[in-house]
Amino acid sequence: MLKFRGNEYPCCASLTMGIIGGKWKTVILYHLIDKKLRYNELRYNELRKSMPTVTERTLSLQLKALEEDGLINRTVYTSKPPLKVEYNLTDFGKTLIPLIQSIANWGDFVVENYSE
Numbered sequence: 001m002l003k004f005r006g007n008e009y010p011c012c013a014s015l016t017m018g019i020i021g022g023k024w025k026t027v028i029l030y031h032l033i034d035k036k037l038r039y040n041e042l043r044y045n046e047l048r049k050s051m052p053t054v055t056e057r058t059l060s061l062q063l064k065a066l067e068e069d070g071l072i073n074r075t076v077y078t079s080k081p082p083l084k085v086e087y088n089l090t091d092f093g094k095t096l097i098p099l100i101q102s103i104a105n106w107g108d109f110v111v112e113n114y115s116e
Helices: 012-020 025-031 044-050 056-068 097-114
Strands: 002-004 007-009 072-077 084-089
Touching: 002 012, 007 012, 012 025, 025 044, 025 056, 025 097, 044 056, 044 084, 056 072
Parallel strands: none
Antiparallel strands: 002 007, 072 084
16 A cells, blocks of 8 residues: 555555546646746646636646645745736656656557547
8 A cells, every 4th residue: 555645545556646647637737848848837827728628616626636746836926916826847746747748649649540
């Protein structure tokens, strides 16, 4: 049994999927990595526009979960209106870059070789 942040997982794959699983977490992480593997700081609305089918509630909940797991930082700027919130990968989150890139590459492979 593996333990991470108070949760127990039966195997390493289960732990990984517990952290990044679901429909939107991996997509959010993907959008926080630009094409040259530099790390973006994206505002909430920029993330929302890059994922037009996600609801605001779902995006907010997934961002909060990723932040609680230590994968992303949420920075709030209140020095001048309007309020500005940006998200970026933490050092821990950056360890997922090879995995997220592999998932994206596999998606490209499927489209190129198996789409109708």
